[in-house]
Amino acid sequence: MIKRTGTAAAALAVAALLTMSACAEDEAGASLELTAALPESVPSGTVLRLGDPAGQAVLQRSGLDKELSDAGVEVEWANISGGPQSIQAFRADKLDCSAVADIPSLFAAWTGTSTKIIYQNVTVDPLEFPIYQLGVAPGASVAALSDLRGKKIAYSAGQAQGALVLRVLKEAGLTQKDVTLVELTSTGDSYITALGSKAVDVAPIAAYQVKLYKAKYPGATAIGTGIRDDASTVYCLTTAVEDADKAAALKVYVAARTRAVLWQNEHPDEYAKAYYQDVQGLNEADARAVVAISGRKGIPATWDNAIERLQATADLLAAEQGHDKLDVTTLVDRRFEKVQAEAAGSQAVTGDAA
Template sequence: MTSRRSIAGAAALMALLAGCSHSGGKATLDLSAALPAQVPTGTVIRIGDPAIQADLQASGLDKELTDAGVRIEWANISGGPQSIQAFRGNKLDCGSVADIPSLFAAWTGTATKIVFQAVTVDPLKFPTYELGVAPGRHISSLADLRGKKIAYSAGQAQGALVLRVLQKAGLTQKDVQLIDMTSTGDTYMTALGGKAVDVAPLGTTQVATYLGKYPGSSAIATGIRDDASTLYCLTRAVQDPAKAAALKTYVGVRTKALLWQNEHPQEYAKAYLEGNQGLSPAAAQAYLDVHGKVGIPASWDAAQARLQATADLLAAEQDHRKLDVSTLADRRFEQVEAAAAGDRVVTGDAS
């Protein structure tokens, strides 16, 4: 006699395969099909999301993933260059990034989908970057950038920010000298301190260190929103029915982890800033002082509109093909995220 467990298992399998096509014996989930709810036994997703990994472990929310049958192979990877390289080597399914990597993945032939969007509450009060100014250079406004040497990395968020700053100032690339330079570690601070460049985008956590290290240096605000925060995944991972089910669970739990981070900043600092990033307690506190709370948007509309504007700007300024960014987001996960946040979603996109 067939057991109830066998019947339930068969039903779960049928639900998982609904909306799937089959090629070469492997099921492929249609991108318009409902996300499966049941995670098959043995499903593994490979994720580079170090801050959330620390949040989950510190908060105990990792148990929700385990209970749902989600197994994660964590990679200490974040940011565009690392994640795209790992995608191409088939070493990663998903990575935490700002918005620019999704564009460059598309432009360089790596198919990805955004499955998570977050915003900063009061983003102009808590910017991600300021413009560091080299010692002795008298730059107090964006208009003063004319003729200056500016550190520029085309494939990073800092590069896009530079182009947006020029646009806001009414300047073009011909009005300044863009110095190609990838931002890694203290590269930009060193370039500023040695006057190899006049201006460079610095993370707000770097600014105090920079000003203290180089007498006569300064920094100015951009007045531009720069708080994009996403999780993006290989399209083929989202099309895998088992991984899609696991990601549905992960997106919900990730939402809870970010809200936990808002409510437990000291625990977050201990677990991630000190434990993973190696910051001292004082440096971790300095980080918290300049970073606002994370908001879970009720809708992705505003974030997508900003991404489209950025894509259009980069296409024009960097000679890329035009992109319709609606093809880069898997908005089935939009409601998963919002449902997990419940009444703590932010409306108006925290602007």
């Protein structure tokens, strides 16, 4: 069953974005059919509104942001990422694209916001370097997935963590009736706080937070999920990719962001400083530790496997949460698949890891 708690988080970055004075609107570019080839040149002054803090940090640190400016792309960066914030900004037409996992594109569709995925990257060794582990509250007896029966588990229906919980239950041979799902939006350290206060017994927390969690709460533990959880995308309002000028700019952005991911693999210490120190506020040692446990990121040579995984997730959420069945091929813009593959060249990831 699902236990509901008051968890409306104050999304300060979104609030600031939605309330700030808008600049004079540029005229929209010509309409572009979703089946049409992406334009080759960017009209001067084309603006992209991007919620991609990690991508911004790497592009600027590597100097690859020059590819955007040289092509005539102007970027308005927003400190927004994740599903709830990005969908809110999309609905207010204050954002063109945002970096998220795979779940937000599903919930955007289910809640009437039309979006397209234009970028995907993967972890080269996804099971060895998981994004999440299951944090276990001090005193809770959970050493394996089978021990989840009867436990209170933090759950957010519209976030990647929520989908992971459902997949973990399925892997354990359990259903929602076998546990108590405590509805709690994952923002900041909210899941860690809930674990530490024993409001929940189990919660998916970022792998890099596990050490901090154990140090902060004596008796705290964590276990692995054994489930692939590395989906990483950029999704955009459909109206953005239907705008010929923005579509041309997004082609440049996707190529530059692809090269930025490959750059961060080769410059882990610089990446750690640019994003985890300078943006996330970690100290040098912790920033480098986060990068070390995150694994190398790769660009899939084809999106086939990612789309198959997304469809399986959509089917699971439709069954478990009562959503309509969804054909996820309608949520991806595969014109950008080739842009990524060409930018990655021989470094594109093939096989099961993709």
